[in-house]
Amino acid sequence: MTEFDMPAGLLAEGRQGDNSPPMSVGDLASAVKRTVEDRFGRIRVRGEISGWKRHSSGHCYFTLKDDSACIDAVIWRGQAAGLAFRPEDGAEVIATAKITTYPARSKYQLVVERMELAGEGALMALLERRRRALAAEGLFDPARKRALPFLPRVIGVVTSPTGAVIRDILHRLEDRCPTRVIVWPVPVQGEGAAAKIAAAIRGFADYETRPDLLIVARGGGSIEDLWAFNEEEVVRAAAQSPIPLISAVGHETDTTLIDHASDLRAPTPTAAAEIAVPVRAELLALLDELSARKRRCLTKRASDARERLALTACRWPGAETLLGTRRQRLDEVGERLPRGLSARAHKAAALMNLTAARLRPDLLAQKLARAGDQLVSAAKMLPLVHPDRPLGRGFVRVTAAADGRTLTHAADARAAGRLLLRFGDGELPASVDGSAESAPPPAPKAKVERGRPRPYVPPQPNLFD
Missing domain, CATH: 3.40.50.10550 (Hypothetical protein af1403; domain 2)
Incomplete structure (x- = not known):
């Protein structure tokens, strides 16, 4: 039974004959990194770019893939700036890189030092994809094109x-x-x-x-x-x-x-x-040609105008024909004018003599006397028709306090609001709601003759004004 077949204990203990002490995770990751880098060194990999991303630091991250596998890759800012083309997704490239591991995530990746398109076919495919994408944005639209100056x-x-x-x-x-x-x-x-x-x-x-x-x-x-x-x-x-x-x-x-x-x-x-x-x-020649054409056009137009004028003038009647009748009429009127003026003067003198015979001073005096009698009669009637005459018999004249208009209807009085009541011996203010302002000093009373106020007689105007 080997040590790997022995049951695990609660605590890790060294065993007799054990010559593989435990490694730290960092040591193991470093060992794998050295092994991979030593084994492969610098390699060239062919694949299709996918997920191309340029970081704000300038470093670029992407994936190289083919039909069966994919591998992460990175190209540092210095190498990315030296690329002869702008990478994009779908481009088939050949990358010269070193393979290494990324211990922080237990993954391996390519560090690309150089990247080129994989042949002219890949270049043309990239060009076609780019052309379609830019055309879809409308950058190649013929309607955008402008005329040259x-x-x-x-x-x-x-x-x-x-x-x-x-x-x-x-x-x-x-x-x-x-x-x-x-x-x-x-x-x-x-x-x-x-x-x-x-x-x-x-x-x-x-x-x-x-x-x-x-x-x-x-x-x-x-x-x-x-x-x-x-x-x-x-x-x-x-x-x-x-x-x-x-x-x-x-x-x-x-x-x-x-x-x-x-x-x-x-x-x-x-x-x-x-x-x-x-x-x-050519521009100078065109200007000369246009100038010559302008001169020819002006010359021909003037010539045509002179020709039309000459043809028209031939059809016109002469001055004697046009003015002869009017000159004769003028002569006749000139001869008749002195006779007419003399006859008119004699007629006016006769009419004046006839009228002068009828102009006598006694007729004018009679007319002036009749006009004086008519004037005296009108003056006698004036007090009788004066608007203040009825006030002496108990009537009152109502006027608007604002503008002095005589009011003859209740609606007009309500609209005016403030009123002025004129009596035979003076005036009083009033209002429609019943309130009244303080009355001004009463006007001097008219002289009473036989128990009645004397009627108002306005001054007689000058008849000769």
């Missing part, structure tokens, strides 16, 4: 400062239409190229001298050489650019994702320069 004053170029591309663009612009060009130098392939290209496209939007048009250009190359222009951040920067953008990446047969996001794709960088500006000589 006809004659841009400033053109921004994002490309490598060295090489034939920038020289070709500048040379073609100089030949066609000299324009101010601002070059934003960037690497067009390799590590960090995509981030710098995207930063240049976004930077031109905030540049002090903002271009009217952008050209993103690169010469031809393999799909690996052009891969920076397939990166998501470059495509998004091109789609979101507030400045119209021409993509001129590679040769005519090369296609990158930035071509779909740009406002216009040029087959070559030289073609982009040709698209960007018209030919200055």
Whole structure:
């Protein structure tokens, strides 16, 4: 019977012949870690990326899997920054890594030092997946594309400062239409190229001298050489650019994702320069042609107008024909005018003589006497029709205290509220609710003749005013 077959006791005790003292968990985990690292060292693993996640620290965590198994992997921040492509789920890659264990969780994992796409087929599959995803977001929608300016004053170029591309663009612009060009130098392939290209496209939007048009250009190359222009951040920067953008990446047969996001794709960088500006000589020739056409049109229009005027003038009657009758009428009226004035003056003089014979002073005196009698009669009637005459016989005139209106209806008195009662010998204030304000001093009493108050007689107006 071995020691493993012996029944367990309550306390762990060393036994005779026991040469394997117990190990701590940490010692065992360290031993396993050393064994795995010594056994495998640096290896290359092929698999599909799943669960790709970039931590805020810059480290990236993911899983490599195939049809039968999966293994966790990590790539530290320094190595992640040096990747030639942006990893994403579904990409098939070959990772150069060291296998190690993670004692805190009793698991093993790959520490990736280098990662590449597993052949051109995997690269094209990744490109197609990315294209479909970005197209689903609407970044390639033709309705988003804008018209290019006809004659841009400033053109921004994002490309490598060295090489034939920038020289070709500048040379073609100089030949066609000299324009101010601002070059934003960037690497067009390799590590960090995509981030710098995207930063240049976004930077031109905030540049002090903002271009009217952008050209993103690169010469031809393999799909690996052009891969920076397939990166998501470059495509998004091109789609979101507030400045119209021409993509001129590679040769005519090369296609990158930035071509779909740009406002216009040029087959070559030289073609982009040709698209960007018209030919200055052709513009000048067109201006000369338009100027000549304008002069010809004005000359012909003036000539046609003169011809129409001449034809119309031939049909007009002469001045004597138009004015002869009116001149004759004027002569006749001129001859009749003195006779008419003389006859009118004689008629007026006769009428005046006839009227003067009937104007006598005694007639005027009789009319004045009759008018005086009528005036005296009217003055005698005036006291009889005065509104205050009935007040001497016990009547009262009710007026509104506010504006002095004479009130003839109870409804008007209730609406006025405060009243003024006029008697034959004075006035008293009153109100509709029965209360009355203190009365003003009574007016002087009228002189009484034969027991009756003397009727009010207003002063007689001046008859000659």
